[in-house]
Amino acid sequence: MPAPLHFSSPGAAWSVxxxxELALRIRLQAVRMVAPQGFGYLGQALSAAEQVAAVFAAARPGRDRLVCSPGHYVIAPFAAATALGLLTEEAAATYGRNGSAIEAIGTERSPVVDYTCGSLGQGLSAAAGxxxxxxxRGADRRTYALVSDGELEEGQLWEAAIFxxxxxxxxxxxxxDANNSQVDGPVDTITTLEPIAGKWTAFGWHAxxxxxxxxxxxxxxxRAAEADDRPRVLVCRTSTGHGLDCLPDDADGHFIKLPPELAEAAEAELTAKLEAHRA
Structure with a gap:
């Protein structure tokens, strides 16, 4: 079945x-996507799996929109779309390969999401637009924007929040996704962001x-956001290693190395967890 180009494309259909269970399947699919290269943005899928699963459960297929502001997080929507049949296993298997639209860092041609960014901090502007x-236009649509805590260091994000x-x-x-992880190390060692919720509240958001x-x-x-009279932000406290116990304690959550033996252990662990959840 051909996949719809975007989350909001007419004809898009899925059911959660x-x-x-979808969060577990996102983690398992993300491992399978990263394993052939032996490294990649697995930590972002591990930290955002429940958020992406909840969005797919809450959204109205073919109507609501999904913006993925940090382009490297696009692995999680790709994995969810594969688990739900919106993206084929064959397409997902090309993740990160030269010439594939299933790129490791999302671009303007990325399927599934309605908008994603290469440069950080820009997605909220698009979502507000x-x-x-x-x-x-009087359109009955909701827009969900996935944002990372490291992006709070970008001035454009706060301009969009004010707007x-x-x-x-x-x-x-x-x-x-407040996972306290970025390429330079823990976010709180680079910039003090707390109180995160307090900052958004001060800007006029329901946090x-x-x-x-x-x-x-x-x-x-x-679901509660549907009754709000102003924009809402969910400050989701997460970890880039959550749900995958076989990862070493010193794994770099931003860009996890996954050699064959660790990839095999990760797939076995998540497969067992999925089977136990279904039992």
Whole structure:
């Protein structure tokens, strides 16, 4: 079955009966996508799995939008789309290969998501633009934007946050993956971001601070956002190693190395967890 080009494409269809199972499948699929290269952005899928699973569970297929601001996080929507049949296994197997549209860092040609960025900090601007455009056209759509905590170091993100709050773009919800990880090391050793929720509140947003690995809590917060009269941000506290116990303690969460023996152990662990969850 041909995959729809984007999350909001007319004709896009999927169903999520068990968001917790989908999060496990996202992790397993991400391991399979990274394993052939032996390294990649696996940590981003591990930290964002529940957030992406909750978005697919909450969104209306073919209507609502998904923006993935940090381009390297696109592995998680790709993995979810593969698990749900929106992206073929064959396409997912080309992840990160030269010439493939399933790129390791998302671009303007990336399928599944409605918008993604190479440079960090720009996705919220696009998401706010979508939300304002939908209001002006009277379109009944919600926009979900996946943002990373490292992007809070970018000034453009805060300009977009001010804009969205000023226009009370209530159809916009941000999932902020606060995993305290970036290429230079732990985020809090580079820049002090706390209190994160307090900053968004001061900018006029409805901010919720929660466990980003509690998929039911994330889903409940997404559904509650539908009644808001202003934009909402979910500050999701996560870890780049969550759900994969076989990773070494010193694994670089930003760009995990996955040699064959570790990839085999990771697949076996996640397969067992998935089978146990289904039992």
């Amino acid at each position: 009966r068990d968001p917790a 979508f939300a304002l455009s939908d209001r002006l 969205a709050a000023h226009h009370r773009l209530a159809s916009l919800t941000v999932l902020l 919720v601070d929660l466990d980003g690995h509690d998929v039911e809590a994330v889903l409940a917060a997404l």
